[in-house]
Amino acid sequence: MERLQLTWHRITHWEYWPFWLIYYPMFPVWLYYSIKARSIFYFNAANPGMKNGGMAMISKKEIYDMIPDQYIPKTIFFPENESVDTALERILASEIGFPFIAKPNIGMKSFGVEKIHDKEAFQKYVAWSPSDFLVQELIPYSKEVGIFYVRKPDEEIGKITGIVSKEFLSVTGDGKQSILELIKANPRSHFQLKALQNKFGDTLQSVLKMGEEFILVPYGSHTRGAKFVDISNKINTDLVNAIDEVCQRIQGFHYGRLDVLYHSFEDLSKGKNFSIIEINGAGGEATHIYDPEHSLFWAWKEVARHWGMLCEISMLNHQNGHPYLSFKDGRTMLKESGALQAKLKMA
Helix, strand or coil: CHHHHHHHHHHHCHHHCCHHHHHHHHHHHHHHHHHHHCCCCHHHHCCCCCHHHHCCCCCHHHHHHHCCHHHCCCEEEECCCCCHHHHHHHHHHCCCCCCEEEEECCCCCCCCCEEECCHHHHHHHHHHCCCCEEEEECCCCCEEEEEEEECCCCCCCCEEEEEEEEECEEEECCCCCEHHHHHHCCHHHHCCHHHHHHHHHHHHHCECCCCCEEEEECCCCHHHCCEEEECHHHCCHHHHHHHHHHHHCCCCCCEEEEEEEECCHHHHHCCCCEEEEEEECCCCCCHHHHCCCCCHHHHHHHHHHHHHHHHHHHHHHHHCCCCCCCHHHHHHHHHHHHHHHHHHHHC
């Protein structure tokens, strides 16, 4: 019965549908813009400063190197073959202490992003990691948003086209039910049950006090259970100016989503007390579409709107001498991205 109920919930709530089912019906829209740009891989020109325009297979380390240091967490790159002991020495020497965040250098959908609490957990992560990875200091802010930024190459100031607030996956105690029972009571967390059992084990049998919150996944990832809420109504002039000031300092960046941890929305709007944890270029989704209150038709309309801006920016940059990706290179990129995703899932 539980499986049937979950299946029905997934069917009737499009936010849980697989990526291909949401986007394949929009292929004619992409084809239209491809014909307009005269290239199916026109996105490469959108962000000349990023490999593949930031669509896929780009090093996160390369992205962080483009952003002024004051806006990002302290970050260290580790090659796949580096020993645990050597890696730990470098981490401690950099004054990054436990706990910290580890993530694949080239990744997607938060696969492989983990909060590391001690040496044993780090040893397990290094043994698991199928590729180069990064270690970052833990940012003290507990709120996260995704801010979509767009600026044409001839514009003096860019604009924010959408903001999503990310509510981390959690349960709240009632003094009676175990964490496991609370997880099963909500389809959003129940979908993550297997991963949560692997992570927490017997801890899920614990009973929380009335009103006590237990964070199950401390990352704003929709694929890992976070609830996305569209707060685009909060876009204001101060916020646009603050984000534009940052993005103008990132050479060759015109289109994409900034994932930001912050203290308060008021501070964020003033350009204070925030940290950029990811920048997604041409491949970044306008993730405010995943608000459960939005219909699939509204989401399709919003995706088409952003693809239109992506195409326009790409064409303008192309006119200024920035190349599109060749069909051969574009196909290779997609194959490599698919292989990496499968590798990260299986690791």
